[in-house]
Amino acid sequence: MTVAAQIKQTVASLKGIQATLDTFSSFAEDEEAKTLLKNNSEKVYQVIDRLEQRVKVLEFEEPQYKGF
Template identity: 50%
Template sequence: MTVASKLKQTIASLKGAAATMETYAAHHPDQQVKETFKTCRQQAEQIIAELDQRLQEMEFEEPQYKGF
């Protein structure tokens, strides 16, 4: 497994975790817990954006990884 494919797998996992946090935030009765989940989701989305940017750089530098 290449670094690029591992990075794509990590991004997909983080997107799933962010979606789960959003669901938990929407359905939890405690407002403080909702805010905590929202904050964690926002942090996860920021990390996802940074990893996406790095993936684009990798694909630009090593075109053979594009599409895997």
């Protein structure tokens, strides 16, 4: 498995984690828990964004990995 494929797999997993955090925050009754879950969801989003930027760089440098 290439590095690009591993990063894409990681991004997909992180998107699932972010969706779970968003779901939990919408059902949380405690405001402190809701805030904590939303903050963590935002942090995960930032990581996803950075990894997606890295994938673009990898695909530009190594065109054979594009689309995997």
